Amino acid sequence: MASRRGFFKKLALGGAALTTAGATVKFADSMMPDVDLQAAYKNDVEPGDAILAQREYVLMSKEEKESMVQMFIDDYEKNKTET
Amino acid sequence: MSKPKDKDGKNTGTTRRDFLRKAGYAGAAALAGSATLMANTDNPDSQATWAEWFQGNYRLMTDQEKKEAIERLEKRYSAQYGKKVTVDDAPAIDGVLFGYALNIQKCIGCRRCVKACVKENNQSRTNTEIEWIRVIRMEKGQFSLEDMDKGYPAEAGFDHGVQVGGNAYKPAGVVLEGQHYYQPKKVPEKDAFYFPIACMQCEKPPCVKVCPVRTTYRDPDGIVVIDYNWCIGCRMCIGACPYWARRFNWGEPNLPKEEMNPKTHYLGNRPRMKGVAEKCTFCIQRSRRGRYTACVEVCPVGARKFGNLLDPESEVRRILARKRVFRLKADLNTYPKFFYFID
DSSP: OOOOHHHHHHHHHHHHHHHHHHHHHHHHHHSSSSOOHHHHHHHHHHHHHHHHHHHHOOOOOOOHHHHHHHHHHHHHHHHHHOO | OOOBBBBBBBSSSOOOHHHHHHHHHHHHHHHHHHHHHHHHOOOHHSOOHHHHHHOOGGGOOOOOHHHHHHHHHHHHHHHTTOOOEEEEOOOOTTTTOOOEEEEEOOOOOOHHHHHHHHHHHHHHHHHHHSOSOOOEEEEEOOOSSSSOOOOOOSSSOOOOOOSSSTTTTTSSSSOOOOOOOOOOSSSSOTTEEEEEEEEOOOSOOOOHHTTTTTTTOOOSSOOOEOOOOOOOOOOHHHHHHOOOOOOEEOOOOOGEEEEEEEOEEEETOOOOOOOOOOOOOOOOOHTTTTTHHHHHHHHHHHOOOOOOTTTTTHHHHHHHHEEEEEEEGGGGGOOOEEEEEEE
């Protein structure tokens, strides 16, 4: 049967081992080259500029606008009754 | 409990009690190690409480859980930014469906809307500099009445053939590649027009469909929101958005204390964390309190209009009824509630 001393010894050793492991990981992480965050952001956003700018935009007809608004109203009423 | 023995009576392995005891040691040590590493760091994650880490999806929380979550956040943000920060949880207003209209003829490309949005919505200022609104500069097309009948066929004859020459090789409309990072001394520039783009708050949003954890959803007032605490950063929504309207926090957001807007909404402009998606919410913290969005308020030429699509007398409905309107990528049937119009 393990003694109380043994228990504390294991606890302290385990804690120290894990802290060391964590610190090593953290240190290794800090040594990694910095990722260019702004470039990553631009990669997400910029392709859209060209694609959206090159599209053809068609004006909506009166009927299209009316049916779209009616759809919004119907959807709203439907969701309201469902909830 | 005795240890398992083989037929010769020798101990063969670990008892359940031993295993559980070791697991307990390891758990306690891991906690101690983590606490040591996280203590006294500037990392906002280290300030988050256990309750915050393990809170549920906002939509599934009870009113009491929501109240507790908001209290936790207000306490943490107030300590973190050194000012009294409020986190609103105002729900959608009954009988309201928000819509937005932008007069593309009036926009002068000054980007005041972009700056006002950054300020209002606590977007990251530096590395990464996040902006929810993008203004694309586009060259004006040319269409000359004199060249109408030039080229071949010279005149509109019985064949109605495709014109070669004349206006055919000119950019007659929106055909040139847009530029986002334009730096003119003065706006508007001659021969340019400007095309602001933000979240379209689609009626049928593809980003909501793809979210594997349902952290992003459409509220009854039409605003597509994100519960940042529940976002796993999978970036599926970013890939699904056909308008490139979502942004990702690649790093820890950089929000200076003195520039932080303390009036926040849980689903809107509260400070975000690394690894989560964000986007325009029609300034939910304002619109749900009956105010205009920051971009509408700041626009110096009144190009931006905002209102209730269910109200026939609202500005946005009047525009839809009277103006020439178009939508981005209407063919995808996402039914954007952000309209562009021409006088």
